[in-house]
Amino acid sequence: MPTETKHAKTQRSDIQHAKATLSDAEFIRYSRSLMLGDDGDKRQLRLKNARVLLLGLGGLGCPVATTLVGAGIGQLILVDGDKVELSNLPRQSLYQTTDIGKPKAEVAAVRLHLHNPHPRLTVLACRPDDQQLRQAITACDVLVDCSDNLPTRLQLNRLAREAGKPLFAGAVSGHSAQLYLLSPATACYQCLVDPDWQALQNCRTLGVDPALVALTAQQLALLLLRFLQAEPVPYADVAQHDTGLPFGHYARYQQWSQGQSTVSGFHWYALQTNPLCDCCAHATAANHFTATGV
Ligand SMILES: [Zn+2]
Numbered sequence: 001m002p003t004e005t006k007h008a009k010t011q012r013s014d015i016q017h018a019k020a021t022l023s024d025a026e027f028i029r030y031s032r033s034l035m036l037g038d039d040g041d042k043r044q045l046r047l048k049n050a051r052v053l054l055l056g057l058g059g060l061g062c063p064v065a066t067t068l069v070g071a072g073i074g075q076l077i078l079v080d081g082d083k084v085e086l087s088n089l090p091r092q093s094l095y096q097t098t099d100i101g102k103p104k105a106e107v108a109a110v111r112l113h114l115h116n117p118h119p120r121l122t123v124l125a126c127r128p129d130d131q132q133l134r135q136a137i138t139a140c141d142v143l144v145d146c147s148d149n150l151p152t153r154l155q156l157n158r159l160a161r162e163a164g165k166p167l168f169a170g171a172v173s174g175h176s177a178q179l180y181l182l183s184p185a186t187a188c189y190q191c192l193v194d195p196d197w198q199a200l201q202n203c204r205t206l207g208v209d210p211a212l213v214a215l216t217a218q219q220l221a222l223l224l225l226r227f228l229q230a231e232p233v234p235y236a237d238v239a240q241h242d243t244g245l246p247f248g249h250y251a252r253y254q255q256w257s258q259g260q261s262t263v264s265g266f267h268w269y270a271l272q273t274n275p276l277c278d279c280c281a282h283a284t285a286a287n288h289f290t291a292t293g294v
Contacts, residue, residue: 022048047071047228054079054146055079056080056146057078058148059091059172060171060172062092062093062095063218064144069119074120075120076112078105081105082103084104085100094108109121109123127152133155133156137163141166144220153189154189157182157190160188161184162282170220172212173207174209177213177216177252178251178253180250181250190274212253216253226245227245249269251269
Protein backbone atom coordinates (compact mmCIF):
# COMPACT_ATOMS: atom_id res chain seq x y z
CA MET A 1 0.00 0.00 0.00
CA PRO A 2 1.83 3.16 -1.20
CA THR A 3 0.36 5.43 1.47
CA GLU A 4 1.65 3.26 4.29
CA THR A 5 5.11 2.98 2.70
CA LYS A 6 5.44 6.75 2.44
CA HIS A 7 4.26 7.19 6.03
CA ALA A 8 6.72 4.59 7.25
CA LYS A 9 9.65 6.55 5.74
CA THR A 10 8.63 9.74 7.53
CA GLN A 11 8.74 7.90 10.87
CA ARG A 12 12.05 6.12 10.25
CA SER A 13 14.07 7.93 12.95
CA ASP A 14 11.48 7.18 15.62
CA ILE A 15 11.33 3.55 14.62
CA GLN A 16 15.13 3.20 14.61
CA HIS A 17 15.23 4.58 18.15
CA ALA A 18 12.48 2.24 19.23
CA LYS A 19 14.30 -0.72 17.74
CA ALA A 20 17.06 -0.22 20.32
CA THR A 21 14.63 -0.89 23.12
CA LEU A 22 11.98 -3.15 21.56
CA SER A 23 12.78 -6.60 20.23
CA ASP A 24 12.69 -7.15 16.47
CA ALA A 25 9.48 -9.12 16.83
CA GLU A 26 7.88 -6.31 18.86
CA PHE A 27 9.14 -3.71 16.42
CA ILE A 28 7.36 -5.46 13.55
CA ARG A 29 4.26 -6.35 15.57
CA TYR A 30 3.69 -2.78 16.79
CA SER A 31 4.90 -1.02 13.64
CA ARG A 32 1.50 0.54 12.87
CA SER A 33 1.31 1.99 16.38
CA LEU A 34 4.89 3.29 16.15
CA MET A 35 3.90 5.26 13.07
CA LEU A 36 1.32 7.25 15.03
CA GLY A 37 2.85 10.66 15.68
CA ASP A 38 6.43 11.75 16.38
CA ASP A 39 6.68 9.99 19.74
CA GLY A 40 5.38 6.56 18.77
CA ASP A 41 8.42 4.84 20.28
CA LYS A 42 8.06 6.60 23.62
CA ARG A 43 4.35 5.76 23.80
CA GLN A 44 4.98 2.12 22.93
CA LEU A 45 7.67 1.81 25.59
CA ARG A 46 5.47 3.42 28.22
CA LEU A 47 2.83 0.82 27.37
CA LYS A 48 5.42 -1.95 27.60
CA ASN A 49 6.32 -0.74 31.09
CA ALA A 50 2.67 -0.46 32.22
CA ARG A 51 1.15 -2.85 34.75
CA VAL A 52 -2.64 -3.15 34.84
CA LEU A 53 -5.07 -5.11 37.02
CA LEU A 54 -8.28 -6.05 35.21
CA LEU A 55 -11.11 -7.31 37.42
CA GLY A 56 -13.95 -9.00 35.55
CA LEU A 57 -13.49 -11.01 32.36
CA GLY A 58 -17.04 -10.83 31.04
CA GLY A 59 -18.50 -8.83 28.18
CA LEU A 60 -16.45 -5.72 28.99
CA GLY A 61 -13.31 -7.40 30.29
CA CYS A 62 -12.77 -9.70 27.28
CA PRO A 63 -12.45 -6.94 24.66
CA VAL A 64 -10.59 -4.59 27.01
CA ALA A 65 -8.02 -7.32 27.73
CA THR A 66 -7.76 -8.21 24.03
CA THR A 67 -7.09 -4.60 23.07
CA LEU A 68 -4.52 -4.01 25.85
CA VAL A 69 -2.66 -7.24 25.11
CA GLY A 70 -2.81 -6.71 21.37
CA ALA A 71 -1.51 -3.16 21.74
CA GLY A 72 1.50 -4.33 23.81
CA ILE A 73 0.72 -3.82 27.51
CA GLY A 74 3.67 -4.91 29.67
CA GLN A 75 1.87 -6.79 32.45
CA LEU A 76 -1.78 -7.68 32.97
CA ILE A 77 -3.28 -9.31 36.06
CA LEU A 78 -6.54 -11.08 35.14
CA VAL A 79 -9.00 -11.46 38.01
CA ASP A 80 -12.27 -13.40 37.77
CA GLY A 81 -13.71 -16.19 39.89
CA ASP A 82 -16.46 -17.22 37.47
CA LYS A 83 -16.62 -20.13 35.07
CA VAL A 84 -17.67 -19.85 31.42
CA GLU A 85 -21.43 -20.26 30.90
CA LEU A 86 -23.41 -20.80 27.69
CA SER A 87 -25.18 -17.44 28.14
CA ASN A 88 -21.78 -15.63 28.18
CA LEU A 89 -20.81 -16.59 24.65
CA PRO A 90 -22.73 -13.93 22.64
CA ARG A 91 -20.59 -11.17 24.23
CA GLN A 92 -17.48 -12.72 25.73
CA SER A 93 -15.26 -13.22 22.71
CA LEU A 94 -12.34 -14.94 24.44
CA TYR A 95 -14.43 -18.07 25.13
CA GLN A 96 -15.72 -20.87 22.95
CA THR A 97 -18.49 -23.42 23.41
CA THR A 98 -15.94 -26.04 24.48
CA ASP A 99 -14.81 -23.74 27.34
CA ILE A 100 -18.14 -23.97 29.21
CA GLY A 101 -17.43 -24.87 32.83
CA LYS A 102 -13.78 -23.76 32.74
CA PRO A 103 -12.41 -20.83 34.83
CA LYS A 104 -12.72 -17.63 32.80
CA ALA A 105 -9.41 -16.13 33.94
CA GLU A 106 -7.44 -19.23 32.96
CA VAL A 107 -9.09 -19.60 29.56
CA ALA A 108 -8.67 -15.88 28.89
CA ALA A 109 -4.95 -16.00 29.70
CA VAL A 110 -4.41 -18.88 27.25
CA ARG A 111 -6.25 -17.08 24.43
CA LEU A 112 -4.55 -13.75 25.13
CA HIS A 113 -1.11 -15.37 25.13
CA LEU A 114 -1.88 -16.88 21.72
CA HIS A 115 -2.92 -13.42 20.54
CA ASN A 116 0.34 -11.82 21.74
CA PRO A 117 3.07 -13.76 23.61
CA HIS A 118 4.98 -10.64 24.78
CA PRO A 119 2.83 -9.30 27.66
CA ARG A 120 3.30 -10.92 31.07
CA LEU A 121 -0.06 -12.34 32.17
CA THR A 122 -0.92 -13.28 35.75
CA VAL A 123 -4.15 -15.10 36.69
CA LEU A 124 -6.22 -14.77 39.84
CA ALA A 125 -9.06 -17.24 39.16
CA CYS A 126 -11.04 -16.58 42.33
CA ARG A 127 -13.23 -13.99 44.03
CA PRO A 128 -10.34 -12.30 45.84
CA ASP A 129 -10.55 -11.18 49.45
CA ASP A 130 -9.09 -7.83 50.47
CA GLN A 131 -5.66 -9.26 51.19
CA GLN A 132 -5.37 -11.00 47.80
CA LEU A 133 -6.56 -7.92 45.99
CA ARG A 134 -4.25 -5.60 47.94
CA GLN A 135 -1.28 -7.76 46.97
CA ALA A 136 -2.27 -7.67 43.29
CA ILE A 137 -2.95 -3.92 43.35
CA THR A 138 0.50 -3.24 44.79
CA ALA A 139 2.04 -4.66 41.60
CA CYS A 140 -0.07 -2.46 39.30
CA ASP A 141 -0.12 1.12 38.04
CA VAL A 142 -3.77 1.25 37.01
CA LEU A 143 -6.89 -0.68 38.03
CA VAL A 144 -9.76 -1.52 35.67
CA ASP A 145 -13.20 -2.51 36.92
CA CYS A 146 -15.19 -4.58 34.45
CA SER A 147 -17.11 -6.48 37.14
CA ASP A 148 -20.84 -7.09 37.11
CA ASN A 149 -21.91 -6.56 40.72
CA LEU A 150 -21.98 -3.75 43.25
CA PRO A 151 -20.13 -5.42 46.17
CA THR A 152 -17.13 -6.13 43.93
CA ARG A 153 -17.19 -2.58 42.55
CA LEU A 154 -17.21 -1.12 46.04
CA GLN A 155 -14.41 -3.45 47.16
CA LEU A 156 -12.11 -2.48 44.27
CA ASN A 157 -13.01 1.20 44.66
CA ARG A 158 -12.15 1.09 48.38
CA LEU A 159 -8.83 -0.68 47.81
CA ALA A 160 -7.94 1.58 44.88
CA ARG A 161 -8.52 4.59 47.09
CA GLU A 162 -6.52 2.98 49.90
CA ALA A 163 -3.60 2.30 47.52
CA GLY A 164 -3.87 5.71 45.86
CA LYS A 165 -4.15 4.23 42.36
CA PRO A 166 -6.26 5.43 39.38
CA LEU A 167 -9.42 3.41 38.68
CA PHE A 168 -11.09 3.06 35.27
CA ALA A 169 -14.54 1.47 35.39
CA GLY A 170 -17.23 0.45 32.93
CA ALA A 171 -20.75 -0.91 33.43
CA VAL A 172 -23.44 -2.07 31.03
CA SER A 173 -26.91 -3.44 31.76
CA GLY A 174 -30.01 -3.43 29.60
CA HIS A 175 -29.59 -0.57 27.09
CA SER A 176 -27.62 1.53 29.60
CA ALA A 177 -23.83 2.02 29.68
CA GLN A 178 -21.56 4.07 31.93
CA LEU A 179 -17.84 4.82 32.24
CA TYR A 180 -16.02 6.24 35.27
CA LEU A 181 -12.52 7.74 35.51
CA LEU A 182 -11.46 8.06 39.14
CA SER A 183 -8.24 8.95 40.93
CA PRO A 184 -7.16 9.85 44.47
CA ALA A 185 -7.65 13.51 43.47
CA THR A 186 -11.33 13.02 42.52
CA ALA A 187 -14.60 11.71 43.92
CA CYS A 188 -14.73 7.92 44.29
CA TYR A 189 -17.32 5.37 43.10
CA GLN A 190 -18.85 5.09 46.55
CA CYS A 191 -19.54 8.84 46.53
CA LEU A 192 -22.22 8.04 43.95
CA VAL A 193 -23.98 5.04 45.41
CA ASP A 194 -25.63 3.96 48.61
CA PRO A 195 -23.44 1.07 49.84
CA ASP A 196 -26.54 -0.52 51.38
CA TRP A 197 -28.15 -0.72 47.96
CA GLN A 198 -28.34 -4.44 47.26
CA ALA A 199 -30.74 -4.55 44.31
CA LEU A 200 -29.42 -6.98 41.72
CA GLN A 201 -29.76 -4.63 38.78
CA ASN A 202 -27.19 -6.04 36.41
CA CYS A 203 -27.08 -7.93 33.14
CA ARG A 204 -28.34 -11.09 34.86
CA THR A 205 -31.63 -9.38 35.67
CA LEU A 206 -31.94 -6.69 32.98
CA GLY A 207 -30.38 -8.41 29.97
CA VAL A 208 -27.65 -6.71 27.96
CA ASP A 209 -27.07 -5.45 24.41
CA PRO A 210 -23.95 -7.22 22.98
CA ALA A 211 -23.08 -4.36 20.60
CA LEU A 212 -23.36 -1.76 23.38
CA VAL A 213 -21.04 -3.88 25.54
CA ALA A 214 -18.45 -3.98 22.74
CA LEU A 215 -18.75 -0.23 22.13
CA THR A 216 -18.35 0.58 25.83
CA ALA A 217 -15.36 -1.75 26.16
CA GLN A 218 -13.53 -0.11 23.28
CA GLN A 219 -14.24 3.37 24.66
CA LEU A 220 -12.76 2.20 27.97
CA ALA A 221 -9.74 0.64 26.21
CA LEU A 222 -9.17 3.86 24.24
CA LEU A 223 -9.07 5.93 27.44
CA LEU A 224 -6.76 3.40 29.10
CA LEU A 225 -4.30 3.38 26.21
CA ARG A 226 -4.23 7.18 26.10
CA PHE A 227 -3.49 7.29 29.82
CA LEU A 228 -0.87 4.53 29.79
CA GLN A 229 0.93 5.98 26.75
CA ALA A 230 0.98 9.56 28.02
CA GLU A 231 3.73 11.26 30.02
CA PRO A 232 3.47 9.78 33.54
CA VAL A 233 2.19 11.99 36.36
CA PRO A 234 2.15 11.28 40.13
CA TYR A 235 -0.97 9.28 41.01
CA ALA A 236 -1.94 11.65 43.78
CA ASP A 237 -2.14 14.47 41.23
CA VAL A 238 -4.00 12.61 38.49
CA ALA A 239 -6.87 14.82 37.48
CA GLN A 240 -8.36 16.16 34.31
CA HIS A 241 -6.07 19.16 34.06
CA ASP A 242 -2.81 17.20 34.00
CA THR A 243 -3.80 14.22 31.86
CA GLY A 244 -6.21 15.65 29.32
CA LEU A 245 -8.53 12.78 30.26
CA PRO A 246 -11.86 13.23 32.05
CA PHE A 247 -10.81 12.11 35.53
CA GLY A 248 -13.45 12.92 38.12
CA HIS A 249 -16.17 12.42 35.49
CA TYR A 250 -18.56 9.69 34.46
CA ALA A 251 -20.09 9.11 31.04
CA ARG A 252 -23.49 7.84 30.01
CA TYR A 253 -24.28 6.42 26.59
CA GLN A 254 -27.07 8.47 25.05
CA GLN A 255 -29.00 8.86 21.83
CA TRP A 256 -30.42 12.17 20.69
CA SER A 257 -31.97 13.80 17.65
CA GLN A 258 -29.87 16.00 15.38
CA GLY A 259 -31.89 17.34 12.49
CA GLN A 260 -33.60 14.34 10.97
CA SER A 261 -31.01 11.90 12.27
CA THR A 262 -30.56 10.07 15.54
CA VAL A 263 -26.97 10.20 16.77
CA SER A 264 -25.39 8.56 19.78
CA GLY A 265 -22.33 8.66 21.99
CA PHE A 266 -20.97 9.04 25.51
CA HIS A 267 -21.76 12.26 27.38
CA TRP A 268 -19.46 13.18 30.27
CA TYR A 269 -20.60 14.67 33.58
CA ALA A 270 -18.53 15.95 36.50
CA LEU A 271 -18.62 13.92 39.73
CA GLN A 272 -19.04 15.61 43.07
CA THR A 273 -17.30 14.28 46.16
CA ASN A 274 -19.86 13.20 48.75
CA PRO A 275 -18.81 14.72 52.13
CA LEU A 276 -20.52 11.78 53.85
CA CYS A 277 -18.60 9.13 51.87
CA ASP A 278 -16.91 6.71 54.30
CA CYS A 279 -14.45 5.54 51.65
CA CYS A 280 -13.07 9.03 50.93
CA ALA A 281 -12.97 9.84 54.65
CA HIS A 282 -10.96 6.71 55.44
CA ALA A 283 -8.61 7.24 52.50
CA THR A 284 -7.93 10.81 53.59
CA ALA A 285 -7.23 9.66 57.15
CA ALA A 286 -4.93 6.87 55.90
CA ASN A 287 -3.01 9.24 53.61
CA HIS A 288 -2.58 11.71 56.45
CA PHE A 289 -1.30 8.91 58.68
CA THR A 290 1.29 7.90 56.09
CA ALA A 291 2.31 11.42 55.16
CA THR A 292 3.03 12.47 58.72
CA GLY A 293 4.83 9.25 59.55
CA VAL A 294 2.96 8.90 62.83
ZN1 LIG B 1 -15.99 8.75 48.00
